[in-house]
Amino acid sequence: MFDKVNDGLTKLIDTIRKDQSSNGAWKYPFETGISTDCYMIILLRSLEINDEKLIQQLTERILSRQEENGAWKLFYDEGDGNLTSTVEAYYALLYSGYLEKSDLKMKRAKSFIVKNGGLKQTHMLSKLMLTLTGQQKWPAFFPLQLELILLPHSFPIHFYSFSEYARVNLTPIMILADKKYSLTTNKSPNLSDINIKRGEDGLDFRNSHEWRSFYSTIKQASKSLIGLPSHLHQLATEQAKQYMLHRIEPDGTFLGYFSSTFLMIFALLSLGYPKRHPIIINAVNGLKGMKTEISGHTHIQFTTAEVWNTSLLGYALQEAGVSSTDPMIQKANHYLLTRQHVKYGDWSVQNPSSFPGGWGFADMNTIQPDVDDTTASLRSIARMVKQEPIYRQAWDRGIQWVLTMQNNDGGWPAFEKNTDNKFLNFLPIKKAEYIFSDPSTVDLTGRTLEFLGKYTKLPKDNPSVKSGIKWLYKNQKGNGSWYGRWGICFIYGTWGAITGLHAIGVVSTHSSIMRAATWLESIQNPDGGWGESCKSDSSNKYIPLKTSTLTQTAWAVDALIAANDKQTKAIEKGIRFLLDNLDRDDWTTNYPKGQGLPGDFYMHYHSYRYIFPLLTLGHYRKKYTQKKG
Numbered sequence: 001m002f003d004k005v006n007d008g009l010t011k012l013i014d015t016i017r018k019d020q021s022s023n024g025a026w027k028y029p030f031e032t033g034i035s036t037d038c039y040m041i042i043l044l045r046s047l048e049i050n051d052e053k054l055i056q057q058l059t060e061r062i063l064s065r066q067e068e069n070g071a072w073k074l075f076y077d078e079g080d081g082n083l084t085s086t087v088e089a090y091y092a093l094l095y096s097g098y099l100e101k102s103d104l105k106m107k108r109a110k111s112f113i114v115k116n117g118g119l120k121q122t123h124m125l126s127k128l129m130l131t132l133t134g135q136q137k138w139p140a141f142f143p144l145q146l147e148l149i150l151l152p153h154s155f156p157i158h159f160y161s162f163s164e165y166a167r168v169n170l171t172p173i174m175i176l177a178d179k180k181y182s183l184t185t186n187k188s189p190n191l192s193d194i195n196i197k198r199g200e201d202g203l204d205f206r207n208s209h210e211w212r213s214f215y216s217t218i219k220q221a222s223k224s225l226i227g228l229p230s231h232l233h234q235l236a237t238e239q240a241k242q243y244m245l246h247r248i249e250p251d252g253t254f255l256g257y258f259s260s261t262f263l264m265i266f267a268l269l270s271l272g273y274p275k276r277h278p279i280i281i282n283a284v285n286g287l288k289g290m291k292t293e294i295s296g297h298t299h300i301q302f303t304t305a306e307v308w309n310t311s312l313l314g315y316a317l318q319e320a321g322v323s324s325t326d327p328m329i330q331k332a333n334h335y336l337l338t339r340q341h342v343k344y345g346d347w348s349v350q351n352p353s354s355f356p357g358g359w360g361f362a363d364m365n366t367i368q369p370d371v372d373d374t375t376a377s378l379r380s381i382a383r384m385v386k387q388e389p390i391y392r393q394a395w396d397r398g399i400q401w402v403l404t405m406q407n408n409d410g411g412w413p414a415f416e417k418n419t420d421n422k423f424l425n426f427l428p429i430k431k432a433e434y435i436f437s438d439p440s441t442v443d444l445t446g447r448t449l450e451f452l453g454k455y456t457k458l459p460k461d462n463p464s465v466k467s468g469i470k471w472l473y474k475n476q477k478g479n480g481s482w483y484g485r486w487g488i489c490f491i492y493g494t495w496g497a498i499t500g501l502h503a504i505g506v507v508s509t510h511s512s513i514m515r516a517a518t519w520l521e522s523i524q525n526p527d528g529g530w531g532e533s534c535k536s537d538s539s540n541k542y543i544p545l546k547t548s549t550l551t552q553t554a555w556a557v558d559a560l561i562a563a564n565d566k567q568t569k570a571i572e573k574g575i576r577f578l579l580d581n582l583d584r585d586d587w588t589t590n591y592p593k594g595q596g597l598p599g600d601f602y603m604h605y606h607s608y609r610y611i612f613p614l615l616t617l618g619h620y621r622k623k624y625t626q627k628k629g
Contacts, residue, residue, distance in 0.1 A: 001575070002625040005617050008579045009320050012614045016313060017328050024331030025363065026313050028607035029292040030305035032596075033074055034062050034085060036258045038092035039129065040287060040300045043262055045095045046133055046183050047275050049284065054291075054298065059096045061297035062089050063105065070108025074602050075534040076587050077545065084122040084600065086112050087194075091130070094189035101193075113194050123600050125169075125259065132176055132266050134184035135191045142177040144170060146236040149243065150225055160349050161421040163438040164368065167346070168247070168260040171240050172267035178237070181270035241271060247346075248279070251364040252286030258302045261287055286364075294606075302596075302603075306363035307339050307373055309607040314380030316611050320618030324383035333384055333391070336377045340394050343367045347405070350417040354404035357397030370414050371405055371444050372486070374398055375451040382455050399456060402448060403464055410467030411440020411475075412448045414486070434485075434597050441485035445472055446496030453503030460505040469504065472497050473512055480515030481542060487594050488552070488602075489536035494520060495555035502562040517563040520556050521570045528573030529553040529581070531588070537598035549588045553577050554612035558619055567624045575620055578613050 021027050037058040044051055065072055071081020072089050090109045093099045099106055113119075119130060130136050149171070151158040162170060225232055244264045247255050254264040261283050268280055290301040314332040322329055341356045345367035348354070358369025359377040378398045384391040405417050413419065420439040449468050452458045458465050476482055476497070477490075484493025494516050501513055508514070524530060529548025536543045545552075557574035564571065594603030 001572070002621070004579050005575070005621050005625060008582055009614065009617050009621070011582060012610055012617075013317065013320065013322060016317065016610055016614070020328055020331065024310065024333075024335030025306040026309040026332075026607060027292075027304070027306055028309050028605070029294050029299065030301045030303065030308075031294060031299060031590075031604040031606065032302040032601065034065050034072060035088055035601075036290075036300045036302050037062055037298075038088040039258065039262055041092040041096050042129065042133060043265065043284070043287070045097075045187050046185060047265070047280070047284065048185060051288075054288070055096050056098065057298035058300065059093060059098050061294075061299060062093060064297055065089075066105060066109070069112060070105065070110075071112040074600070075592050077533055077535070081112055081116075083113065083116045084126045086116075087119060087122050088126055088129075090194075091135070091189060091191060094191075095187060097187060110194060118194050119191065128173060128176075128263075130191070132182050134182040134188055135195065138177060138180040138182070144174050144177060146174050146178050146240055147225070147232060148174065148236075149239050150232065150236050157421070160346075160419070162436050163419050164255075164346050164415045165257075165438075166436045167243075168255050168257060169263060171243050172254075172260070172263035175237065175240050175267040176263070176270055179270040181266065183266065183269060237271075241267075244268075245279070247367065248283070249286070249364045249366060251289055252279075252282030252284075253290075253364070254283070255368050256303045256360070256362040256365050258287060258290065258300065304362045304364070305605065305607070307336065307359055307365065307377065308361050309605075309611075310335055311359065311373060311376035311380045312611045313607065313614075315376060316615040316618065318380070318383060319622075320614050321621075324387070329380075333381050336380055337390065337394055339363070339365075340377070340398065341366060341369045345369065347416050350419060351404055354401055355397060357394075357399075357401035358405075359398070368415065369401070371402060371412050371448060372414060374402055375448055378402075379451060379455060402451075406448075406464055406468070407440045409440055410471035411442075411445040412468070413438045413440055414444055440471060442472065442475055442482040442493040443484040443486055443496040446482070446493070446498075446500030449500035450496075450503040453500070453505060458504075465504055469501065469506065472501060476512055476516070479542075480517075480519035482516070483540070485595075487555075488532050488534055488592065489595065490542040491520070491523075491530055491532045491552050491555050492593075495559040498559040499562045508563050508565060513563050517560055520560060521568075524556070524570055524573065528577035530556040530574070534592055534595070534602055537595050545588075545591070547588055548577060548581075549591055549593070550578065550581055550584060551593045551608045551612050554616040558612070558616040561616070561619050561623055571620070575617070578617065582613060 019026060041055055041058050044055060067073060067081055069080060072085040074082045074085060086109055090106065090113060093106065131138055149159045153160060159167065244254055244267065249256050254260040265280050265283050273280060287300060290304055292299050292301055310332050314329060317329060318324060339359055341358050341360065343366055344356055347369065358374040360369050361373050378395060381391050381394060385395045406412055407418055416438050420437045445468055449465065452465060481490045482493035482497040483490055484496060498513055498516050506513060523542065523544065525548045527548055530552045531545035531548045532552055533543040533545045553574055557571055560568065560571050589609055590604055592602035592604045593608050594605060596603060
């Protein structure tokens with residue numbers, strides 16, 4: 001086993017070394033289905049930017065993902081298909097001009113759409129896209145008033161009650177709804193044959209008591225603002241516009257997200273910007289810059305993942321025995337050093353006492369750091385701190401930022417501190433708690449504790465550590481598992497919690513760790529691996545995939561290694577599965593391991609098949625085989 005583990009590690013390290021870019025980063029794709037490809041076609045056609053090569057490439061990728069029944073799926077075991085994805089694909093393919101309604105593939109897609117409820121059953125962003133491109137009318141009543149952006153923080157609901165992700169998408173949406181803007185061209189398809197019936201508005205808020213109440217709350221609060229209504233409305237419009245413009249990243253995108261940039265472009269058009277305005281053209285070019293190639297097809301990423309890939313790989317490689325003086329590690333850490341943030345972002349509203357010092361997810365991210373990328377980057381540069389003073393400065397700033405980002409409840413969020421207004425979760429939007437809030441999560445809290453315990457040597461009785469441990473204990477499920485917010489799902493959360501608790505000094509015999517390890521062992525597959533379905537997040541309970549995946553097996557085994565002083569049969573079987581499947585390339589390899597919005601948005605990190613087997617094999621060798629030697 002020792003020789004096989006060494007061989008496996010060597011193979012992984014060699015592959016990773018070949019894939020490193022000249023600037024030190026790893027540019028493995030961040031894949032999110034076909035939605036961004038569809039929206040890119042719709043955007044280009046709406047702006048009458050006839051980039052035919054790109055539109056043809058995206059059309060080919062969309063068609064390559066269609067199922068035999070005419071539908072598109074978000075993940076392999078989703079069922080017959082996903083209605084929203086199928087509507088978006090159908091619309092984009094028609095708008096591309098390269099397919100007609102009479103084509104067999106389109107007939108099958110239409111049949112699936114009609115059979116499953118038509119446009120009115122799609123999710124909110126899709127309905128908005130259809131509305132602002134002229135396929136549906138704006139409703140007479142829209143509850144999100146622009147004046148929301150003017151409300152002071154003393155009000156129960158204000159602009160910064162919402163999470164960062166919600167704000168960057170809501171801002172252009174509020175502008176568009178206020179203007180009731182829509183844009184059609186002579187190439188706009190006609191979806192009336194699958195559209196909702198007259199009077200059944202896709203964005204119908206009229207009969208919702210919750211939306212009416214929310215609207216009334218904002219309306220009443222707006223009346224307390226000083227100024228004439230017309231003046232306040234003009235001020236709110238200008239402030240919303242400036243909110244977007246001040247958060248454009250160097251690549252031209254609005255905070256680096258595809259969705260917010262797409263919406264910002266339409267919002268600027270609604271404010272009178274011409275289609276060829278430099279800001280709009282730069283934004284389009286920024287989205288084009290997110291282009292990547294997957295299996296011979298062009299994909300527009302939702303964002304890029306260079307910092308995330310590079311920080312995790314830099315850390316995992318060193319855990320697997322690669323020296324910090326290795327040129328590969330030196331280049332990776334230099335890249336990370338250049339990507340540490342020096343600007344204040346929205347995070348400082350809830351955390352005004354801290355200086356910048358975090359890292360973001362994407363290559364061009366400069367003002368939107370997150371806790372996960374920051375601790376991952378700090379892990380990677382940790383061994384450089386004693387070697388070069390510049391790394392010591394980065395280290396101190398990064399740790400200070402992470403510690404000040406802890407929520408009052410003891411856990412850690414992703415992007416912003418104490419942004420968890422429970423009232424917003426009751427708004428009548430599917431999965432509102434994921435869209436509008438940024439609460440403490442098990443995965444963020446567990447990995448932050450793992451970093452603090454392993455790299456900063458904070459004692460278990462440190463107040464921040466104590467409250468973090470307490471939060472994890474409180475949020476453990478009855479069966480011993482934990483729910484992970486940003487991954488799939490219970491295996492992910494349980495891995496994060498066990499490794500965090502172990503690193504901070506909680507003994508393996510503690511009941512919390514023992515129950516979690518027992519649960520992991522109980523769901524091991526006969527082949528020695530683990531696999532969890534994306535259905536777990538929407539169901540809020542563990543649902544087996546009924547087959548094993550490399551990444552989820554690595555998470556489970558790494559957790560069991562942390563939980564056991566001696567090797568167990570479950571660990572040995574898991575290690576054998578990893579070693580036997582390092583070259584595996586099938587649907588399980590491409591199965592999403594990350595989630596953005598349960599039931600709607602999933603993420604396939606192409607780097608994970610290398611990162612987590614590497615990390616787990618490295619930890620196995622360090623803890624067991626080297627000890628025997």
